[in-house]
Amino acid sequence: MKRLRSFFQKEACPSADVACERLKIMINQDRMQRNQPEFLPRLQSELIEVIRRYTQSDQGDIQISYHNLPQRTQIELNVSWPATRS
């Protein structure tokens, strides 16, 4: 029943759904920043510096995310760089 109308109207994407999606992303970021330790920004920039010393990664190729798990705290590091063919 919910959003029956929008189904028939064949809107590209109902604006309320867009709002929800945007909010989930924003709030996740907010919460992450709220809970993260103070040293995190420094750790991040040092990690990026070291990684770029060895790889051809762009800043955007290095993703560092921070997670609060029930028992532990975790950072997740994702690095990619252009393939080098030998």
Add this chain to the structure above:
Amino acid sequence: MAKVVVITSGKGGVGKTTSCASIGTALAMQGHRTVLIDFDVGLRNLDLVMGCERRVVYDLINITTGEAKLSQALIRDKRVDNLYMLPASQTRDKDALTFEGIELVINELKQEFDFILCDSPAGIERGAVMAMYFADEAIVVTNPEVSSVRDSDRIIGLLDSKTRRAEQGESVRTCLLVTRYDPERVEHADMMSVQDIEEILAIPLSGVIPESQAVLRASNQGIPVVHDSESDAGQAYMDMAARFLGEDRPMRFIDFERKGLFSRMFGGRR
């Protein structure tokens, strides 16, 4: 035991003051000794919504500085027994209010009242933190709108960290009040639903107040909308207060009913 309840939101203009006036009035109608404190220094809105602006002599800051006694500053509601309010100051100096001063006032009020409702200013700065600092419970007022929901989440973060309870390792019981809700727009998927908001904020929902013309009518007259028992918003605030006191009531005014001619002619006033 007296309970200190903060009504807060982050974003301004979402209905905190409207809600504080109506929920406080409803609690007093149920026989609970209730006092409303306006923390919105410099703006002073609550006395207007309560319709007692002409009886304001002293304010919150006058008490904390010792210029007036609490009994001199408290304004007794003309309509409901057991209901009092403490106006905010008109001063432009927002730092005139101190945590120590507020603590003294709240401790004194705790001797006399069952509920102390704190109407928070907007923002996530010092003023809002001051209004929530001594709270045992919080009502987070949110509109179905991106910026309002986001700010509410930030306020929930502050409630979890910047209150005295949080500092002592306890928590502030927090509930959600969605206001200015328009079921028709939700039906058309132009507005987030209460379920969406509840899911995102992850705190229990304790009320939904519909967008209603009765609210402006009430604030024009300086009579909290909960007195308008014919109106949807008035009834929704009554429900909210009952739930706040632990009663289990179904949510009303959240579904869009396409009005037929009959109900348009005889249905409830909007």
